[in-house]
Amino acid sequence: MKGQTVVIRDIVKRYGNFEAVSNVSFDVQAGEFVSILGSSGSGKTTLLMMIAGFETPSSGRILIGDRDITHLAPNRRDVGMVFQKYALFPHMTVAQNIAFPLKMRGLSRSEIAARVADTMALVQLAGFERRLPSQLSGGQQQRVAVARALIFEPPVLLMDEPLGALDKKLRESMQFEIKRLQHRLGVTVIYVTHDQEEALIMSDRVAVMEGGRLAQVGAPAELYLSPKTAFVADFVGKMNFLDGDYMGTGTEGAIIALSEGSRVIARSGLNGSCGLISEGDRVRLAVRPERLRLAPKGQGGPWALPARVEAAIFVGSFHVFLVGIEGRGGAPLQVQLPASGATLPFQNGDAVDLVIDQEALKLFPATEASLGR
Known part of the structure; x- marks a missing residue:
C-alpha cells in the first residue's frame, strides 16, 4: 500500500446563504497523517465529506495524486472511510464485514479469503471471524471498521472522529494502534477530531479550523509553541x-x-x-x-x-x-x-x-x- 497526495484548493461549501467552509486550501503529502481539528460547527466534517464525495463543493478543486476527484462519485475516488459510528453491517460476521469491499469489486473467493485473513491479523483480530458486531467490544468494532477501510488498499484513508465513542483508556490505546498501522502501510490519512490532545499525539501536521476557515496548519509543536492567532493558542493545549x-x-x-x-x-x-x-x-x-x-x-x-x-x-x-x-x-x-x-x-x-x-x-x-x- 502506498499513499498519495491530497490537494485541496479554494474549497467553498454553501448551504443557502450560510458558508460552512470558506476558501480552504492546503496539501497533504503522500503517506502523511494530517488531522483536521476544530470545535463543533467549524466546518471540519463538512470538509472531510467533500473529500470523501458525500458533499459537493460549491467551488474549488480536490485532487488525489494527479486525479481531479471534485465531482467523482464516492465509490470512484478509491478512498477508505471510517465513520464515527463504524457503520458495520449488524447481520454480517466480522469476516463478512471486512470482505464486503472486495466482494463489491468482484475479487475471487480465494483471494478474498486470503486478504481477509491477512487484514484481520494486521488489526489483531485473528480468531474473531465468525463473531457478529454485537458480540464485540467498542475497540474491536473500531478495528473491524479500520480493517474494512484498508482491505482494498486505498491510497487515502479518511477518518471521522472514529474514537469518539470509546472510553479514555481505550481511546488512547487505539490512537497508537492507528498510528502504528499508518506507519506500517504508508497510507495517507486525513483524520477529523475535536480533541486537540488526540490531534497532537497522532498527527504529522494539524489543520485548525475556525468558523469554516483555516486558522493555521502546522506540525503539533509549531501550533503549540508558535500559534499565529489567539484562537489557535487557546484551542491547542x-x-x-x-x-x-x-x-x-x-x-x-x-x-x-x-x-x-x-x-x-x-x-x-x-x-x-x-x-x-x-x-x-x-x-x-x-x-x-x-x-x-x-x-x-x-x-x-x-x-x-x-x-x-x-x-x-x-x-x-x-x-x-x-x-x-x-x-x-x-x-x-x-x-x-x-x-x-x-x-x-x-x-x-x-x-x-x-x-x-x-x-x-x-x-x-x-x-x-x-x-x-
Missing part, C-alpha cells in the same frame, strides 16, 4: 490570557502594562499578527501553564506579579495551582509545576509571587475574534 496595553518595545522586548498596574516583558517581541499595533493599543498576552512558576512572596524577582493561590491540586506527575493576580478580576491563571511527591509546595490562600517566563509570552491583538472552544 491549555493557555492563560492576560489583557493589557502595549507600551512599546525596549531593549528587553515588548512592554505590556496590565490592568492592575503591573508591567510585564514579552521577550519574543510582537507576534506576527501584531504587526499593526501601536503604543497604547489594547493587547492580549498568552502563556502556557508550564511556563509559569511560583515563588514565596517577595522572592520572585523584579518582574514578578503579586498573587494568591486560590486552589492547589495534585494531578500525579504535576501540581496545578489556580492563582489570582492581586488587583485583577476574572478567572484565575493556571500554573503547572512538576511534582516531586504528593506534598504540595503551596497551599490554598498562600500569598506568592507569580513569575512569568518572558521568552514564552505570546502577544496578540485584543481585537481578534472572541475565544472559545
